[in-house]
Amino acid sequence: MTDAPRDDVPTSGAHAAGTLAGYRLLRKLGTGSRADVFLASGSTGTVALKVFDTGISRESVGGELDALGRVESPHLVRLLDIASSQTLLPTLVLERIQRGSVATLLKDRVELEAGEAVTLLAPLAGLLTDLHRAGIAHDGIGAASVHLGAGGEPVLLGLGHCTLFAANATIAALDGQPAVVRDRDALAMLTLAVLRQVRAGATDRGVPELVDWIETTPRLYEFAPDLESRLFQLADAMPIEFAREGGAISMVPTRIGMPVPAAPTRPEVVEPTVDGPRRPPSQVVPLSHWLPVALLENPIDLIRKRLGSLLRGVRKPLWFVAGGVVLAFVLALVLIPAGSTPTAPKAAIVKETAIPKQTASPLPDDPLLALPILLRAREACIHDLSILCLDAVDESSSGAFLQDSALIQQIQQGGELPKSATVNYSGPTLVERLGGSALLSLGANVEPASVLLIKVPSGWRIRDYLSGAQATSVTPSPTP
Numbered sequence: 001m002t003d004a005p006r007d008d009v010p011t012s013g014a015h016a017a018g019t020l021a022g023y024r025l026l027r028k029l030g031t032g033s034r035a036d037v038f039l040a041s042g043s044t045g046t047v048a049l050k051v052f053d054t055g056i057s058r059e060s061v062g063g064e065l066d067a068l069g070r071v072e073s074p075h076l077v078r079l080l081d082i083a084s085s086q087t088l089l090p091t092l093v094l095e096r097i098q099r100g101s102v103a104t105l106l107k108d109r110v111e112l113e114a115g116e117a118v119t120l121l122a123p124l125a126g127l128l129t130d131l132h133r134a135g136i137a138h139d140g141i142g143a144a145s146v147h148l149g150a151g152g153e154p155v156l157l158g159l160g161h162c163t164l165f166a167a168n169a170t171i172a173a174l175d176g177q178p179a180v181v182r183d184r185d186a187l188a189m190l191t192l193a194v195l196r197q198v199r200a201g202a203t204d205r206g207v208p209e210l211v212d213w214i215e216t217t218p219r220l221y222e223f224a225p226d227l228e229s230r231l232f233q234l235a236d237a238m239p240i241e242f243a244r245e246g247g248a249i250s251m252v253p254t255r256i257g258m259p260v261p262a263a264p265t266r267p268e269v270v271e272p273t274v275d276g277p278r279r280p281p282s283q284v285v286p287l288s289h290w291l292p293v294a295l296l297e298n299p300i301d302l303i304r305k306r307l308g309s310l311l312r313g314v315r316k317p318l319w320f321v322a323g324g325v326v327l328a329f330v331l332a333l334v335l336i337p338a339g340s341t342p343t344a345p346k347a348a349i350v351k352e353t354a355i356p357k358q359t360a361s362p363l364p365d366d367p368l369l370a371l372p373i374l375l376r377a378r379e380a381c382i383h384d385l386s387i388l389c390l391d392a393v394d395e396s397s398s399g400a401f402l403q404d405s406a407l408i409q410q411i412q413q414g415g416e417l418p419k420s421a422t423v424n425y426s427g428p429t430l431v432e433r434l435g436g437s438a439l440l441s442l443g444a445n446v447e448p449a450s451v452l453l454i455k456v457p458s459g460w461r462i463r464d465y466l467s468g469a470q471a472t473s474v475t476p477s478p479t480p
Contacts, residue, residue, distance in 0.1 A: 021083030021091050022412065023049060034060070034160045039096065047080060050092040058397050060160070061089055067159045069391070070134040070167070074149075075123045077157045082387045084409035090387065097155050099148035102194070105242070106143060111199040114207065115238030118231050120146075121191050123154050125228035128187055135167035137179030141186035143193060152240045171221045184219035191227065206234045363459035367438035368428055370460040371451060375423050378404065378462070382421045385412055395454050395461040403465065423448065423465070437463075 018025050023040035030037050035052045052061055068079040081093040102120060106112075124146065131138060138145075138159065145158040163179035174180050191214055198207050210230055217223060363370040374393050381389035387405045394401035411417060425442035428451075432439045436455035442448065448465035455461075 020049060020051065021093075023047065023083070023093075025049070032158075032160070037094075044080070046096050048094045048096050049083070050094055052089045052091075054089075056089060058089065062396050063162065063164055064159050065092075065391075066164060067136045067162045070136055071127075071130055073127055073130060075127045075154055075156060076131075077155055077159075079388070084387075084405075084412060090405075097147045097157070098150045099152075099242070101144050102146045102148070102154070102190070103143035105148070105240070106193065106197055108242070109197065112194065112197045113238060113241075114198050114235035116240055117194050117198050118235050118237045119152060119240055120154055120194055122228050122231040122237065124156065124187060124190070125224045125231065127156060128183055128224045132174055132177075132180050132183070133168060135165045135169065137163040137165070137177060137183050138186075139163050139179045139182060141183055141190060143190055146190070148240060175220055181219050184223050187224065187227070188214050188219070210234060367433065367440060367453050367460055368430055371428050371440055371453065372425075374453075374460065374462055375425070379422060382408060382411070382417075392458075393462060395456060395463045398454075398461075398463045400462040400464055423451070439466075 020038070020040065023042040026039040026041060026046075028036060029039050029048060034056050035050045038049045038051065040047055040049045065079070065082075068077075072078075077097065078095040079092060080095055083091040083093050105120075124141070128138075128141075136159070138156065140158050140161050141156070146154050146156055149155050163177075165177060166173075169177075192211060195207050195211055213230065214227070217226070363373060378390070378393045381387075381393060382404070385408055387408050390401055390404050390408075394404055407418070407421065423442070424446045428440045428442055430438065431441050431450065438453045438455075438460075439450060440453065441450050448467060450466040451462060452464040452466060453460045454463045
């Protein structure tokens with residue numbers, strides 16, 4: 001989320017102490033129709049906390065979590081973790097996007113260079129194709145929902161009102177999705193708004209021709225890939241220039257480059273097969289896709305110019321200090337015996353927790369074989385204190401998910417590891433299986449006595465843990 005100064009931290013209500021879910025609140029970044037967003041600090045650094053309103057349904061939050069987990073891209077805001085809150089709804093821990101929105105940039109800048117427009121727009125065109133292939137329509141793309149990260153890259157926010165559908169749909173199915181068409185229209189409107197602020201004469205007739213193409217081209221599947229290709233033909237990507245700060249121009253470097261020329265700009269037609277849609281193999285993106293063109297053409301000259309501009313303002317007395325530091329460093333290298341490696345202090349070693357990924361191999365179709373795998377994965381989630389990890393174990397919004405997430409929250413808040421963290425069983429037996437549901441007994445003298453599994457598209461998931469009395473009154477319901 002964007003680090004834009006807004007209101008101060010609230011002093012009443014749930015956030016009266018200035019802390020939330022183990023994070024220290026710094027200030028409020030903004031208020032939306034579904035949630036408040038706070039800038040917060042914790043053991044993992046500075047993050048953005050998204051706190052949902054009490055009237056928001058769990059299904060709405062679950063849809064946003066589903067969308068955030070389907071696509072991993074540097075141009076889509078990243079979900080770092082899910083934190084506990086005082087309500088039934090979780091608090092999302094999102095990455096901090098330090099720069100402002102494109103809307104703010106267009107307001108602050110009278111004119112843009114064509115290369116800056118490429119930096120802003122080309123990655124969004126590529127991201128839109130990835131989102132639609134993953135079954136996500138953003139349904140809210142605009143200058144206010146696109147922000148700029150520390151490296152000058154555009155980052156798309158705001159998946160709270162997205163539309164989800166089946167992933168890997170055919171081209172015809174995508175063209176028939178109204179929300180997908182709205183996304184392409186919104187991308188076109190954003191592109192036109194940025195291009196109209198490009199400095200006149202920067203690319204001769206390149207900008208007017210691209211504007212004319214956008215205004216007359218149908219919003220079909222090829223629109224976004226064609227737009228990305230035409231933007232790179234317009235100009236080379238260049239760093240974004242922000243407002244002047246203290247008399248100096250704030251520049252943010254870009255890593256956006258021209259895609260591989262040999263790669264097709266239009267994907268091949270997807271034909272449905274027995275095993276699902278058949279798509280062309282993914283292309284390997286070379287280094288030139290991410291580095292500025294100037295760095296690839298003459299890296300030594302570019303580095304020399306950058307160093308010269310940085311060192312010209314250094315006063316002479318500082319050169320003597322720098323020379324002493326360099327001399328001390330050289331003497332240290334000479335005096336340290338060969339083969340000895342300094343050991344970093346243990347306090348400096350920080351363990352970085354990543355979002356758990358789904359298991360590469362699918363779960364067995366036999367619920368008796370799948371249950372032990374799910375229970376071992378559940379223990380690992382509790383050990384790592386990761387609620388997000390439970391998506392691969394429990395059915396979302398089920399009793400098992402609520403119970404396990406509450407257990408993790410209890411441990412996060414300083415509680416001891418209870419016995420319920422480990423589900424004991426001597427050998428499960430199948431009580432009854434009906435459609436996509438299965439009731440399995442764990443034994444007569446253990447708690448829980450039984451586990452109810454349900455089959456979802458990604459495999460078996462735990463729906464409920466049942467005591468002996470509950471198990472006798474439960475009959476699995478058929479799942480379509």
